[in-house]
Amino acid sequence: MVKPVAIVRSMLDLLERKNLRGFLKLAEKAEPADLGDVLGSLDEETRLEVVEALPPNVSGPALVEMADEHQAEETLELLAERSPEAARNIVEELADDEAADLVGGLDPADQERLLASVEDREEIEELLRYDPETAGGLMTAAVVTVRASETAGDAIDSLRRQAEEIEDFAQVYVVDDGDHLLGVLPIKALVTSPAGRPVQDLMEDTEIRVSPETDQEEVARLMGRYNVPAVPVVDGAGKLLGQVTFDDVIDVVESEQTEDLLQFGGTSADEELSAPWSGAVRSRLPWLAINLCTAFLAGWVASLFKEEISRVLALIFWMPIIAGMGGNGGTQALAVTVRRVALGLIPEGHARRVILKEVIAGLVNGLIIGLIAICVAILLGHGAKLGIVVLLAMMGNLFVAGFAGGFIPILLGRLGVDPAVASSIFVTTFTDVCGFLLLFGLTRMIIGA
Incomplete structure (x- = not known):
């Protein structure tokens, strides 16, 4: 078995050596995902030439599988200008949902x-x-259906006919004469039943169904929760419009995780891996500007304690430690809570329990880290009193970090704001400001003049 990386390298090597015939021969045997990686590694002109040279039933799925959707859409747009027939053939070879995904990024x-x-x-x-980003945008209209009034033998004959038009199917849906969804027909029950048994006696109710407007994350959550290979999409009257399959949901989960990761790090979810440096600047600068404002707030708090800093110069050593530990603790609590919110793992009425857990974890971690800090303070000759200040400031700041990391994403989720977008900025501000207030305030109270 040839590893995917080896196949990609082999195809790229053939292109570098201008061996187009050898490349085309290997490309027709390659998986669409591997060929998509190859296309994504090429410059625009070479990619366009390769797509033109490939058969449409090979190039189309490869374009769909490209990691950078914008590259795929631009390639199709350029191909449509250069060779409209080639672009049309690619679209016709694709499944309806894949064709809609690829064409959807173009201008009207x-x-x-x-x-x-x-x-x-x-x-x-x-x-x-x-x-x-809804079930309607993900679904395919290509579904396999049988009538409730048919017998098992009739249904099997119907499946044979429909299989000639639909390449793969995960579910067989039972509908009435008006195409209203009635249930799901298990394949095993169908093939093991007498030919004369009514389909209506074999079908199972399908409580899991979504409307076209259902958010794609909710669709993915339902499929993961109930372990179904496909979810039917119905309109308000219960008429079957299509289905969302597990392969579409895998792409959704990957896309949403990537989006959350980028937003969690203060980067726009729209930034593509292949984007130039100017695009990276545009997507990141606004978040950096917001972070700068919060840093000014933390700096202003520190400036209120100039006398304490001038009297106890060792505070300069401990300032970044207190702030940094609070930031790390807040990020830990934030990551866990955002994950819970995203997956809907916080039942109604359990928010307090989640926040309390993070607060207790922060206090215990703060106590342990603070005790270590006391020992370091004494070893450095900063004195026991400053060690106690550091201990209390560490406990207090990790308490704040746990509370903020648990409370803020839950609050944002309740307000309908994606907690991955804004939580980190608020948590960092809380821990920096509270950390400095605790460190300098306790110094004034315990060490004094």
């Missing part, structure tokens, strides 16, 4: 030009009506 005018000559364009245009 470019979409209209590209879809003008596409066969079965109505299915793609129907999917394009929905927000791409």
